[in-house]
Amino acid sequence: MTETGAGQWGSSLAMAGALFGIDVKVFMVKVSYNQKPYRRALMETYGASCVASPSEETNAGRQILAATPNSNGSLGIAISEAVEVAATNGDTKYALGSVLNHVLLHQTVIGIEAIEQMQMANAIPTSSSAAPAADRTSPG
Numbered sequence: 001m002t003e004t005g006a007g008q009w010g011s012s013l014a015m016a017g018a019l020f021g022i023d024v025k026v027f028m029v030k031v032s033y034n035q036k037p038y039r040r041a042l043m044e045t046y047g048a049s050c051v052a053s054p055s056e057e058t059n060a061g062r063q064i065l066a067a068t069p070n071s072n073g074s075l076g077i078a079i080s081e082a083v084e085v086a087a088t089n090g091d092t093k094y095a096l097g098s099v100l101n102h103v104l105l106h107q108t109v110i111g112i113e114a115i116e117q118m119q120m121a122n123a124i125p126t127s128s129s130a131a132p133a134a135d136r137t138s139p140g
Contacts, residue, residue, distance in 0.1 A: 001024075001025050001082050001085050001086045001092050001093065001094050001095065002024070002025075002026055002027075002082055002094065002095040002096075002097050003026065003027045003028070003029075003053070003075065003078035003079045003081070003082045003097050004026050004027075004028050004029070004032075004039075004078070004097065005028075005029050005032060005075045005078070006029070006032045006036060006039065007028060007032060007036050007039025007040065007042070007043065008039075009097050010026035010028055010039070010043050010048070010050065011039055011042050011043055011046075013026065013048070013095055014026065014042070014043040014044075014046035014047065014048035014050075015046050017046065017047065017048060018046040018047050018048075023047075023049075024043075024046075024047070024048040024049070025048065025049040025050075025051065025082075025085070026043055026048050026049070026050045026051070026082075027051050027053040027055065027078040027079075027081040027082045028040065028043075028050055028051065028052060028053060028078065029053055029072070029073040029074060029075055029077070029078050030052040030053055030054065030071065030072050030073035031072035031073060032073075033050070033052035033053075033073075034052070051081075052073070053073045053077050053078040053081050054071050054073050054077050054081065055081060057081070057085070058080075058081040058084045058085060059084060060077065060080040060081050060084050061077070061080075061081050064077055075097075079097065082094055082097075
């Protein structure tokens with residue numbers, strides 16, 4: 001059980017679930033669920049269940065939809081739904097998502113690997129650029 005904003009974290013967890021034989025359910029922010037059908041398809045290809053959030057599946061989702069029927073969702077709402085399902089089902093665990101500090105380690109490893117691969121290829125970048133990640137809740 002987890003949440004995802006634009007789908008990167010949900011896709012990663014779906015793949016891990018497929019590799020280890022673990023059922024995965026992902027609450028995906030509704031606007032991304034609708035705008036990024038290929039991310040949803042990737043999760044489903046790996047066997048995960050992907051639900052647009054807010055949804056009718058949880059009390060949190062139903063409350064949001066009652067107040068704002070056309071809600072596009074948010075990462076906070078998706079987290080609330082995933083945590084609610086995990087907290088109310090003894091056989092379900094919640095996997096901490098991409099908005100938390102442990103992702104820094106993951107990103108650090110990717111950076112170290114990229115540097116080592118560039119050194120192996122004798123390639124030295126002359127510049128770099130980055131866009132803000134869609135799964136983050138911070139502005140920028």
